[in-house]
Amino acid sequence: MLIVMKQGVTEAEVAEVVERVTAMGLRAHPIPGSLRTAIGVTGNQGPLEAALFELMPGVLRAIAVTQPFKLVSREVRHDDTVIKVGERQIGGGVFAVIAGPCAVETEQQTIGIAQRVAAAGAHFLRGGAFKPRTSPYSFQGLEEKGLRILVKAREETGLPIVTEVLDTDTVDLVAEHADVLQIGARNMQNYSLLKRVGRIRRPVLLKRGMSATVDELLMSAEYIAAEGNYSICLCERGVRTFSNHTRNTLDLSAVPAVKSLSHLPIIVDPSHGTGKRDKVIPMARAAAAAGADGLMVEVHANPDRALSDGPQALLPDQFDTMMREVRAIAALVGRTL
Amino acid sequence: MLIVMKQGVTEAEVAEVVERVTAMGLRAHPIPGSLRTAIGVTGNQGPLEAALFELMPGVLRAIAVTQPFKLVSREVRHDDTVIKVGERQIGGGVFAVIAGPCAVETEQQTIGIAQRVAAAGAHFLRGGAFKPRTSPYSFQGLEEKGLRILVKAREETGLPIVTEVLDTDTVDLVAEHADVLQIGARNMQNYSLLKRVGRIRRPVLLKRGMSATVDELLMSAEYIAAEGNYSICLCERGVRTFSNHTRNTLDLSAVPAVKSLSHLPIIVDPSHGTGKRDKVIPMARAAAAAGADGLMVEVHANPDRALSDGPQALLPDQFDTMMREVRAIAALVGRTL
């Protein structure tokens, strides 16, 4: 249920509604908006009586939310969510580019790429310190050492860090170093992890699972929001199909689908979404044209020697080209970068 | 095999090579190019000896073609194929927009939409006279009467006609009225039909099958080319996956994939590719940004009453918006429209 407050409502009135919701054993989620304040209510098993709230002072209306996802739905919040990280922003008309190596390999490699993508205009640095690998015998990431390298790269370049968190045990460690916590495709329905990152105060980048529907992606975001963390950015990264000219099939129509169902920003990862370097730039352009709020792109100075996913990494010069082309297209659809 | 001729080769030298190929029971396909003339050879079961041709006058080299598709591969022809229909063009830097109703319903409806899309800048008129329908009890199209309506619409607007041909029996009838013959997704591997349209002299618009790989799409184009018709435009129209927020999953990465493997132009159908009106414009923009050579879009003045596929048709005003937005993006990637 969504309780919409009148314009000019007082803090005391909001607090009273929150108190009544809590007293019923439910959870209240105050949602400030540009036009109105509203309070999302979650935790009820069946429908609630609107009359329970509509007679309270300051309440305009209490309305049922028809989507299975509540807090992340457009119904509950009309304005786009904007994620702020220092001076950087995702959503709200700003097109954010997150770039860097697939995995943090060495300090030199990471800082080198970070400087290069910063110079080209990237807004965030990506790089995996904890790597989910299909084989237990593959390189699993530098772990805490990798996080420290990312921090140095941030100090050198000013780029905030986006990095993956693999399990509940390392959430605090990663959150201590990183600016944005990434939940990977394989963990999209790792509900314990979702709840855990819902309880910290760091923005979360949630990637779509390989065979997840858009509704399931939004339900996973709801797990995070239901714990109180509303700073969530979604990411389309390709789904698994029979189609074999790319590693995954990038489902760009998820962008307008999310935009109409939810207020959360959504970015696109054309590196995993294609798995092939020569398809990354065309799909990055297409993502911008489709209305995405940003990109997540892998860049490597020497992809043939990359410890993971070399074939999909752009060369630094290609990244320059991509930035130039994407900037022009994003401007046409009302995004600045 | 591809036999590459020297610059300045004479017609007689080309004819002599063709004669030798034919004498071997094989088929020769002369392929004029901007830089060189070449002759594709098909019909051999195993590899051919290069020496059989390399000593002939005018021959520069004879090279094996490594792709399973030959005539439609970039290996065989470096320059982009350009399809010319009167003063209109698909490929070669021109972005072509094919628009109109899903099905021809009445003269008034068809001419009305044709005038509207022509005014907005469309280059071709689409409209189905023969409709492939899942149910035998659904509207199957106006057939020959529909073709005559399309001809009237062409007379009124000057727009060349693109319309579907369903079977070998009606190829001549459709070719008599239409400018471009469309092979639908369900018929992508109807080899008898492919061979039949390979023997006429009308451009063919070949749509990707619902579960066809890009290689299979090119192999189907090869069926047409092998019969002598090289005027083929491919069309990505969505593939079938688990993803359920759209009717099909538009696989835009097929655009750069085709571009690197083949010299044929490829356009995108965001109407079937999404099946939902509110996703058509974003995906049309994305297709242009990905480097497609054009769009095929359904437009209907009254979609709620359309006899087929109403939910995916743009309203005329929406089509205006689409044209404006696509024009700007296409320009950024080197296409004029």
Added chain:
Amino acid sequence: MLIVMKQGVTEAEVAEVVERVTAMGLRAHPIPGSLRTAIGVTGNQGPLEAALFELMPGVLRAIAVTQPFKLVSREVRHDDTVIKVGERQIGGGVFAVIAGPCAVETEQQTIGIAQRVAAAGAHFLRGGAFKPRTSPYSFQGLEEKGLRILVKAREETGLPIVTEVLDTDTVDLVAEHADVLQIGARNMQNYSLLKRVGRIRRPVLLKRGMSATVDELLMSAEYIAAEGNYSICLCERGVRTFSNHTRNTLDLSAVPAVKSLSHLPIIVDPSHGTGKRDKVIPMARAAAAAGADGLMVEVHANPDRALSDGPQALLPDQFDTMMREVRAIAALVGRTL
């Protein structure tokens, strides 16, 4: 609509109903059953008034059919359809095994395999004379010569022939030689071909398309039935998915799904359904256990030299094993073979 006649109805009464249906511009399909005679009505755009028929002599009830497929639905006909070919049968408790080479290659090869599978207890001989091949340069079948070889093999072994028909032009030729006409997966939605085989009097084996739903398979069968040919056997042959340990993913749950929705028999092709010899026997057993009405299996004496699909063909000794194992399982689920 289905018009159910009273028990003991006269032929004249049936004829009168047929006449009224025809006079309305619709089509009547008398459907004899073990318990009752019924008349299917097709061709109406909207719903029909039951009262139009219920007052006629001999009519028990007129009921709307809720499924999009009518004539092939269980609603319209409760009893299982049984297909009879000479003394052979598909459906009605008889488990039919159709075996033979993928393609007819030579007389010796075909008759040799036919004798071998006949000795092992197969009921029908399969073998392609017209082959749908992804590449125009692959072996396309022996065509009419292949049909004549199949006829000789039938003369030698008594096995009726099941062979594929690729297009409308060759339906009469194939029907002249073959006992059962196969429509391949690629042609499942070739509606002109479906209508054409609906107008001849030969049983049709209709294979599920690579990305067709069960509903679409039944709609394609409806195209055949709507033309008056009710002798239709369906065939599950695997669908296209991401799963890569087999060539296609055999969707055996289609068997009980078809059984509950339709009265048509359904067999399974574990050769195309897996594409790998070592998976054919386990999947043949599984198909029998799931309640299929038979199997279609490829057998080749020398698969490494087969002109098509060698890797999925059973060796003759393996076919013996399969028959022994399948016979025992089929008996357990109430099928004789």
Added chain:
Amino acid sequence: MLIVMKQGVTEAEVAEVVERVTAMGLRAHPIPGSLRTAIGVTGNQGPLEAALFELMPGVLRAIAVTQPFKLVSREVRHDDTVIKVGERQIGGGVFAVIAGPCAVETEQQTIGIAQRVAAAGAHFLRGGAFKPRTSPYSFQGLEEKGLRILVKAREETGLPIVTEVLDTDTVDLVAEHADVLQIGARNMQNYSLLKRVGRIRRPVLLKRGMSATVDELLMSAEYIAAEGNYSICLCERGVRTFSNHTRNTLDLSAVPAVKSLSHLPIIVDPSHGTGKRDKVIPMARAAAAAGADGLMVEVHANPDRALSDGPQALLPDQFDTMMREVRAIAALVGRTL
């Protein structure tokens, strides 16, 4: 690498090899077999020299393992793995049936179903205490209370317990109560959880992910084995495709695929694999016929009131039928139950 020891090797000789492997910073996995003892070596980045081990006393041969999965591959261990739980067994010719409710709801419900399935011949009791649910607002399981109910049901019936573990935090708690730990489809690539259950001494039931290939399933099993827990049973439970007559598409060919690649047992879950009650028994029969080592089936006395997945639960009487039918088929393929 796999180090194969001579027949009659001494414990001291095995110990010496293990010591050398460990001294190299690698990990040794002694694998006793019926015919030979072998030692798997993991942890090396590149290939190892065979000569390093082949000259040691007791060593017959050192061979490279070609599959990306090592310890779970047939190459490394020829004999089937048999999982023993008290007097019950999975694999090794014994067909194991795991049955019970989707979720533990009440003591009465759970014990009632447990008694019923035990009477029908089930070997293990299933029931979820921790439930992974798409929505944060759905019933999430009784958690520890649910585990205690399962223990009571085991006391009443003697059936060992199979129950899901959702995260690393609760592995010890679940392992304390349960006999077999289930890893669900959504967690198949939750590597932290896989490593954690690899370090306890309870058998693990690992379900295939919704879009996982068979190779990826085996790689996930390898994560568990690499930590030292070799008691792993795999489970095919359907994959996600376009096919919509079932909730998932049960990919039974995974059974023979796993059997040829790995020594691990594999069972089938026809409840999740179809999602529809009327398809469960046919697919259970098919799984047995395909050579599976067992089944995992949901049974509920009152499915319409089930707190999760009611539509796919068998009624107790249907479970009796299933057991009777499956028992006959399993016997035909060399399994006893």
